Amino acid sequence: MNQRPSATGISYADAGVDSDRAESALAGLLTSVRPTFALRQGHGRPLLPIGAFANVLDLGDGKGLAISTDGVGTKALVAQMLGKYDTIGIDCVAMNANDIICVGAEPIAMTDYLAVAVPDAALFTEIGKGLLEGARQAEISIPGGEVAQIGEMIRGAEGGQAFDLVGTCVGTVPTDRILTGQDIRPGDVVLGLASSGVHSNGLSLAREAFFKRAGLKVTDMAPGLERTVGEELLEPTVIYVRFAMDALRSGIPVKAFVHVTSGGFLNLARVTAAVGFDIEALPEAPLVFRLIQEMGNVSDAEMFHVFNMGIGLCVVAPPESASPLRALAEKHGRHATVLGHATADAERVVRVLPVGLEGRGSRFIRAGSAGAKSV
Amino acid sequence: MNQRPSATGISYADAGVDSDRAESALAGLLTSVRPTFALRQGHGRPLLPIGAFANVLDLGDGKGLAISTDGVGTKALVAQMLGKYDTIGIDCVAMNANDIICVGAEPIAMTDYLAVAVPDAALFTEIGKGLLEGARQAEISIPGGEVAQIGEMIRGAEGGQAFDLVGTCVGTVPTDRILTGQDIRPGDVVLGLASSGVHSNGLSLAREAFFKRAGLKVTDMAPGLERTVGEELLEPTVIYVRFAMDALRSGIPVKAFVHVTSGGFLNLARVTAAVGFDIEALPEAPLVFRLIQEMGNVSDAEMFHVFNMGIGLCVVAPPESASPLRALAEKHGRHATVLGHATADAERVVRVLPVGLEGRGSRFIRAGSAGAKSV
Numbered sequence: 001m002n003q004r005p006s007a008t009g010i011s012y013a014d015a016g017v018d019s020d021r022a023e024s025a026l027a028g029l030l031t032s033v034r035p036t037f038a039l040r041q042g043h044g045r046p047l048l049p050i051g052a053f054a055n056v057l058d059l060g061d062g063k064g065l066a067i068s069t070d071g072v073g074t075k076a077l078v079a080q081m082l083g084k085y086d087t088i089g090i091d092c093v094a095m096n097a098n099d100i101i102c103v104g105a106e107p108i109a110m111t112d113y114l115a116v117a118v119p120d121a122a123l124f125t126e127i128g129k130g131l132l133e134g135a136r137q138a139e140i141s142i143p144g145g146e147v148a149q150i151g152e153m154i155r156g157a158e159g160g161q162a163f164d165l166v167g168t169c170v171g172t173v174p175t176d177r178i179l180t181g182q183d184i185r186p187g188d189v190v191l192g193l194a195s196s197g198v199h200s201n202g203l204s205l206a207r208e209a210f211f212k213r214a215g216l217k218v219t220d221m222a223p224g225l226e227r228t229v230g231e232e233l234l235e236p237t238v239i240y241v242r243f244a245m246d247a248l249r250s251g252i253p254v255k256a257f258v259h260v261t262s263g264g265f266l267n268l269a270r271v272t273a274a275v276g277f278d279i280e281a282l283p284e285a286p287l288v289f290r291l292i293q294e295m296g297n298v299s300d301a302e303m304f305h306v307f308n309m310g311i312g313l314c315v316v317a318p319p320e321s322a323s324p325l326r327a328l329a330e331k332h333g334r335h336a337t338v339l340g341h342a343t344a345d346a347e348r349v350v351r352v353l354p355v356g357l358e359g360r361g362s363r364f365i366r367a368g369s370a371g372a373k374s375v
Numbered sequence: 376m377n378q379r380p381s382a383t384g385i386s387y388a389d390a391g392v393d394s395d396r397a398e399s400a401l402a403g404l405l406t407s408v409r410p411t412f413a414l415r416q417g418h419g420r421p422l423l424p425i426g427a428f429a430n431v432l433d434l435g436d437g438k439g440l441a442i443s444t445d446g447v448g449t450k451a452l453v454a455q456m457l458g459k460y461d462t463i464g465i466d467c468v469a470m471n472a473n474d475i476i477c478v479g480a481e482p483i484a485m486t487d488y489l490a491v492a493v494p495d496a497a498l499f500t501e502i503g504k505g506l507l508e509g510a511r512q513a514e515i516s517i518p519g520g521e522v523a524q525i526g527e528m529i530r531g532a533e534g535g536q537a538f539d540l541v542g543t544c545v546g547t548v549p550t551d552r553i554l555t556g557q558d559i560r561p562g563d564v565v566l567g568l569a570s571s572g573v574h575s576n577g578l579s580l581a582r583e584a585f586f587k588r589a590g591l592k593v594t595d596m597a598p599g600l601e602r603t604v605g606e607e608l609l610e611p612t613v614i615y616v617r618f619a620m621d622a623l624r625s626g627i628p629v630k631a632f633v634h635v636t637s638g639g640f641l642n643l644a645r646v647t648a649a650v651g652f653d654i655e656a657l658p659e660a661p662l663v664f665r666l667i668q669e670m671g672n673v674s675d676a677e678m679f680h681v682f683n684m685g686i687g688l689c690v691v692a693p694p695e696s697a698s699p700l701r702a703l704a705e706k707h708g709r710h711a712t713v714l715g716h717a718t719a720d721a722e723r724v725v726r727v728l729p730v731g732l733e734g735r736g737s738r739f740i741r742a743g744s745a746g747a748k749s750v
Contacts, residue, residue: 016527029499030503032500033487055518059440071488109421111443113541131408140419141411141412166488
């Protein structure tokens with residue numbers, strides 16, 4: 001996985017996702033969203049800032065309500081290309097419930113928003129199956145939702161059934177047990193739990209690489225994999241809820257759960273303690289990532305920024321927790337490895353040493369290089 | 376507003392929203408969603424069935440959490456046609472917060488989901504303004520949200536900025552004060568609070584009538600109105616939160632709040648008491664509805680099924696509450712009128728007597744006519 005900074009290498013922006021532009025636009029939105037925090041000073045007050053994996057609302061009597069919203073993004077297009085709709089609901093639950101555990105909360109429910117061009121019983125039934133399976137794995141209910149028939153606003157993959165699928169998950173956490181990595185100290189270890197593949201991030205780049213650059217079809221066998229490209233990309237996102245709840249209940253000291261989504265290991269820098277992180281050892285990235293990188297001629301920096309690279313959840317904990325947490329992860333069917341540790345770095349740099357990357361803010365750059373835009 | 380059942384009259388289905396088909400498809404989704412209720416039997420248990428305006432989760436110690444999800448639908452297209460994005464956020468808050476009050480809960484927060492083709496700072500800033508104004512009116516925070524850049528999945532009005540905007544609102548209610556109309560008795564009155572226009576329902580039909588049938592442009596003056604068609608359709612949805620909270624705190628007996636959205640007065644039949652409703656007196660429908668009906672040659676049954684027809688919120692209360700509730704509504708700047716009363720009817724028929732309609736389940740039909748599909 002060497003960096004290949006060639007003129008033909010593709011980036012997330014080339015694939016239709018311009019993170020820099022999105023961040024700039026987001027600033028405009030936040031100008032108005034931030035002042036809403038002052039609108040609830042007592043009951044219901046948001047306890048965390050914008051940018052946490054989930055916020056927590058103060059319900060009084062020491063009770064906190066965690067809330068987070070996320071969608072499945074263009075993984076919906078892969079489902080459409082394959083005509084397979086029975087697992088995308090798992091992704092929807094996963095993307096949301098995995099965020100809820102990252103504030104130390106127990107997910108209890110998720111509402112779903114399903115936007116379609118044409119309401120189709122077969123499509124809805126299949127999507128429902130995934131939602132139910134996701135709900136089972138996350139041990140939540142789906143107490144309500146919304147179906148929007150907005151044919152003029154939505155479009156899909158050719159020949160597929162256009163839809164968008166979004167969830168909002170809520171969970172509960174005692175306000176004195178909100179976990180945001182506030183107690184992380186240099187030397188605490190970073191444990192990484194295996195992902196099942198691309199999860200629900202970076203699908204635009206993956207599709208660009210497989211389908212546009214390499215010219216593969218969704219039904220083509222993925223080179224070196226024992227299934228089609230579509231099946232590989234559609235592999236459901238792992239739901240880490242049971243593991244995380246078990247970890248919290250077990251009493252094994254844990255300082256942070258970090259859902260590895262867009263931004264990859266830079267998500268580690270979202271912990272509230274002013275520390276950096278060194279990732280010193282990485283399991284070999286699953287083949288799907290190597291294929292994407294090769295077919296799309298994608299740089300390491302872009303790969304590590306866009307994809308989870310094989311690690312779907314990081315746990316930051318005191319060194320002595322590493323062994324019992326690994327055992328617990330294995331019990332839940334997830335391989336876990338010690339990836340590195342927290343460092344004394346108030347600038348919160350995340351270094352991925354095996355590939356010579358370091359990240360600040362929202363960007364990875366080659367270690368030692370400079371560039372205002374990238375920092 | 377006579378019914379004009381001509382061959383050229385348009386229906387919601389003609390306008391791209393097939394309610395019958397949507398219901399059939401929804402059944403497929405609910406097959407999987409309903410079993411999720413059993414996944415949370417203790418903490419977090421959903422206390423209401425699917426179909427309530429919002430569900431309420433049991434948080435223990437008598438605390439309930441109301442949750443509801445809704446989007447702005449194709450009102451987003453009107454915003455795009457007009458290039459005016461600073462009020463659609465109000466609609467997003469309104470559609471959600473108004474549902475939360477219908478279980479007797481106090482809205483505390485809403486997360487937003489903003490899907491765009493291209494993240495644009497100006498667009499986001501304007502949308503944020505509406506969200507902030509909506510949050511002010513509903514007295515909630517927006518503690519988090521999600522921006523999705525999904526250009527391949529979303530499309531917009533010609534020349535406009537494609538986006539979809541969805542919210543999930545949460546609120547709190549003591550579990551022994553959940554209000555679902557369970558205590559409504561025949562003779563209780565239905566008070567109607569004025570809407571500001573079409574709110575966020577039926578925009579597909581309204582656009583069909585104005586822009587396709589009548590050939591008007593969004594910037595054309597609406598006949599008889601002192602502003603353009605686009606401005607009229609984009610008028611923000613009324614947020615009834617302060618009125619409802621004032622009513623609950625005042626001690627004036629209230630038996631149900633009913634948000635008049637898709638389905639119109641049929642939303643009255645969503646109360647849990649097995650009663651029917653007679654709407655006996657209606658304020659004249661605002662001009663916008665008369666224009667839509669005339670330009671689209673739309674039947675009364677379809678109009679009353681798709682639009683709020685001038686009433687955005689119904690309050691069901693004992694007769695002696697009517698006068699103080701009207702005064703309270705006026706104090707909050709909303710005209711309110713007594714529309715009718717609850718009837719002893721276990722079949723839950725909603726009759727709109729001024730226009731000779733009666734509705735059961737999800738459909739209005741001409742009083743006296745039959746038809747299995749419509750019943």
